[in-house]
Amino acid sequence: MGRRGRVTREDVARAAGTSTAVVSYVLNEGSRPISPATREKVLRAMEEVGYRPNGIARALASGSTRTLGLVVPELGNQFFAALANALEAEASRHGLVLLLGDSAESVDRERSLVETFSARQVDGLIYVGVGAHDAVEIATSARIPVVVLDRVADDERAASVVIDNVEGAAGATRHLLEHGRRDVGAILGPSEVPTSLARFFGWRKAFEEAGLRPDDRFLQWAPFSKEGGYRAGLSLLGAEVVPDALFVASEDQALGLLCAAAELGVSVPGSLAVVSFDGTEASRYSVPPLTTVAPRFDEIARRTIDLLRAAPDAAPRAETCAADLVLRSSCGCQWPAGAPDRAGPPDSTEHPAPSDDERSHL
Amino acid sequence: MGRRGRVTREDVARAAGTSTAVVSYVLNEGSRPISPATREKVLRAMEEVGYRPNGIARALASGSTRTLGLVVPELGNQFFAALANALEAEASRHGLVLLLGDSAESVDRERSLVETFSARQVDGLIYVGVGAHDAVEIATSARIPVVVLDRVADDERAASVVIDNVEGAAGATRHLLEHGRRDVGAILGPSEVPTSLARFFGWRKAFEEAGLRPDDRFLQWAPFSKEGGYRAGLSLLGAEVVPDALFVASEDQALGLLCAAAELGVSVPGSLAVVSFDGTEASRYSVPPLTTVAPRFDEIARRTIDLLRAAPDAAPRAETCAADLVLRSSCGCQWPAGAPDRAGPPDSTEHPAPSDDERSHL
DNA sequence: CTGAAAGCGCTTACAG
């Protein structure tokens, strides 16, 4: 055994009566033809001495760590947690491991995370970020493939995967209009965030398509947080003229809004119909359950990992994933569809039992 | 530059006119005394050639990767996401990086994650797990320090950090009794999970201390999920005899319960007072906002990283963190305390505005 | 204070 008491390739070779190279060849199946007999011997020897390949040594010698770096703005946010979850699952499907970084929405911290990941020789970087440019620049100039999520990369050397924000928001708004609501307002994210802007355009687009004009008094730009949605809700619902429906640009904001509505005694969907964006499982058990434009986390994850695994010389691509309008009760839909009558109180059908989602493609 | 076009120590040494060893000494400040002049030269040379130390090579040579492995059962769960968040922040404070693994509550997947992390030579493993024994065994037998979170390790070679479940649950239940509720039921996790059992004991303990007897009809063992809480809620609240208060063993379950209560038209806290456990920010904006036994994520993270950084020969310790009862409105408290009257509907004070928490130590 | 060199545990042309 090595000086640190670890079992190495050498121990295996000795036990198997072969060279150490053969041990490697057996380990990296397919790299070199090995006779079945030798292979057997080596495999048995590995078992016998309890050999565990040292991934760090492999990485140094091979030039690949089989590790991806993931930077998210805030893991406490369900949306990013769900994204991280899907990415981790997909990565692991390909034998890749994820280095996790939470930037706490700080550009400085983001930069330092990317530097750290770069120093650790990650094979790729997944960046869900605030101040895209810097962080991406650091990685690409270190020749690390980058996929930017949730926004299109400024840097042409980086690929990106985004949700179809305009269509998603338009679909959500359209649905509210179809429910007969006319004063459909919107709670958006910060006006300087591209994602937020795109959802604003989608909201407006639905009105234009319907030959209607949105009322700007029902529009609020707020932080992408529960508190942001809560405050925007208090402000919108506490005004002289109030909307009868709201498109809300994120799940967190929608949850905050529901809290505000409950506090003000505004019934949802009775007096206020709501459709949100980026919904996770939290939307399904909120009071009332939220109709939402749900990202396909699995598809996003699949595309992201595929882009990262693609030949490094492939031109970085910008991909767009569709999102699904998942109907629940906050928009005024009867949900779940075809639910049997219940012996509940009068308003119980406004908050029907969670069940299988009805995903309608936008 | 090396064959892969990377800038290495050698390039720095050449540019600085020193040996490569000196470059290392400058890099690893303090390992060897270096004259200020040489130091300057080397630093300038690094800058000049754009040198980035290769973390993998450092890891192989030094035997330390400065990487920690984290295994959680399910990142989609807010509680684990908040934990991961705190751990990542604390790790990064010490220049450590986190390898993330989501076991999807599968023991097999857990095992394979730990094997992977072990092969990657992590300096420590943080395990928030389902089937503790196997995974911990794999790590400890590879001489990797382990800290088990949220449950005491079976393996005496592993340290652990747990929340004081008995006291937390007792405090929550006591609070409900103090509100004058007598039929205080409980929704717990699976009966074979130690954490769940401990919270059950806490619930019972509060009754005993008060000279009362709990009613087993108001007790439900359910999965630690929103759906688990939802179903348990439907079952408890749909029965002939119903509780007037519930201690709920997790935030997810509590959110599910609120959904069930709303659907059945049971007002919270009017007809049903609720206190949950393991609350995150989600509890603050639920309808109504949930009173919860809130873990001190920062303290848990700090202790965990400290244990991992401790001398490897230090005897593994089991540490317990207190939890705080955070009062909001679901228990029947006036919240926020001293809120000004609002011109809202009659029941608006039952769902007061979220504001600063009032943490009362248990 | 500085340098030459062994070693970390692998991969992978290069010979045979």
Place this chain on the structure above:
DNA sequence: CTGAAAGCGCTTACAG
């Protein structure tokens, strides 16, 4: 099909 050996980019005794 198998082996001897260079190399991945560092750290760190060992000499000076």
